[in-house]
Amino acid sequence: MLLFALVYGYSAAAQKNEIKVGIVAPEISLPTPQGKIVALSSLRGNLVLIDFWATWCAPCVQEQPELKKLYNTYNESLKKGKKLEIYGVSLDSKKPAWEKAIQKLDLKWTQVSDLKFWTSPVAQTYSLEGIPYNVLVDGNGYIVALNLHGKELENFVKASLEEK
Amino acid sequence: MKKLAQQYGFLFLLLFSVTIHAQVKQEPWTESQLMATQELADKINEPGKDKPLIINIGPQAVIKGSVDVGPGKENTNIEKLDKTLSKVDKNRQVVIYCGCCPFEKCPNIRPAFNELKELGFTNAKLLNIPRNIKVDWIDKGYPVTE
Numbered sequence A: 001m002l003l004f005a006l007v008y009g010y011s012a013a014a015q016k017n018e019i020k021v022g023i024v025a026p027e028i029s030l031p032t033p034q035g036k037i038v039a040l041s042s043l044r045g046n047l048v049l050i051d052f053w054a055t056w057c058a059p060c061v062q063e064q065p066e067l068k069k070l071y072n073t074y075n076e077s078l079k080k081g082k083k084l085e086i087y088g089v090s091l092d093s094k095k096p097a098w099e100k101a102i103q104k105l106d107l108k109w110t111q112v113s114d115l116k117f118w119t120s121p122v123a124q125t126y127s128l129e130g131i132p133y134n135v136l137v138d139g140n141g142y143i144v145a146l147n148l149h150g151k152e153l154e155n156f157v158k159a160s161l162e163e164k
Numbered sequence B: 001m002k003k004l005a006q007q008y009g010f011l012f013l014l015l016f017s018v019t020i021h022a023q024v025k026q027e028p029w030t031e032s033q034l035m036a037t038q039e040l041a042d043k044i045n046e047p048g049k050d051k052p053l054i055i056n057i058g059p060q061a062v063i064k065g066s067v068d069v070g071p072g073k074e075n076t077n078i079e080k081l082d083k084t085l086s087k088v089d090k091n092r093q094v095v096i097y098c099g100c101c102p103f104e105k106c107p108n109i110r111p112a113f114n115e116l117k118e119l120g121f122t123n124a125k126l127l128n129i130p131r132n133i134k135v136d137w138i139d140k141g142y143p144v145t146e
Helices: A002-016 A058-074 A095-105 A121-125 A150-162 B002-026 B037-045 B075-085 B109-118 B133-138
Strands: A029-031 A037-039 A047-053 A084-090 A110-112 A133-137 A143-146 B053-056 B094-097 B124-127
Touching: A047 A058, A047 A150, A058 A084, A058 A095, A058 A150, A133 A150, B037 B133, B053 B075, B075 B109, B094 B109, B109 B124
Parallel strands: A047 A084, A084 A110, B053 B094, B094 B124
Antiparallel strands: A029 A037, A047 A133, A133 A143
């Protein structure tokens, strides 16, 4: 019995951080540059792209104009109540750099960060091994895709929002 | 025809290896100037051992006991690095690290390592972080700043 409990406990712990399609996206609740706490779950009802990025990550910054294009196209609801939202989670450590980049890149979607670089608990929760990395979450909060970029991401968003 | 293909194949291989060689040669550090993470972790953990001067030249000082200089891509931080090292013995072991991204994507390590060389540090090391400070340091349970 003890052994069972041990083994069960161990496997549960091991699986705790497994991020995969089909599970509910773990909650993230972090401050915006203005200091307002915004929860990932507050965006429920939309297709949500969680974009893990940082201003010190060149490929992440390069991807922002593409995300902007996607956001501009699909943030307008294609069918009732369903649109794309982006939840940008930055692994920056210095607030001025983060704020400046958001302004310069003119990013209109939700931006949050605990300014803890790779020590951020969210990097553990989502088992991040590198950025850019993203997670797509459906209207009910379930993960529907992991780490799609470029045309693949665009096609997925298009298909998700135009279906049925 | 076959002979021609072989000749071209050889030429291609030659060019390919020259390119690779050139790319390797471009790095300011040599293989022996890379320090393994395990080695640094041991040096930090072992009491009384001659500790190197550990300097963060990336976004945040994650490693226990390291001095925070800031991203090496910024000139002001290279000046900070100069200041930090101004009274340090040129023969002391100095280990710099960033850990934002894999080496090929990191904008900070090259300017900082070049500066160490220019300043004449004979025992300059770059911490070998193949992916990032989370995967290669934090996740391994190595000592981090409180």
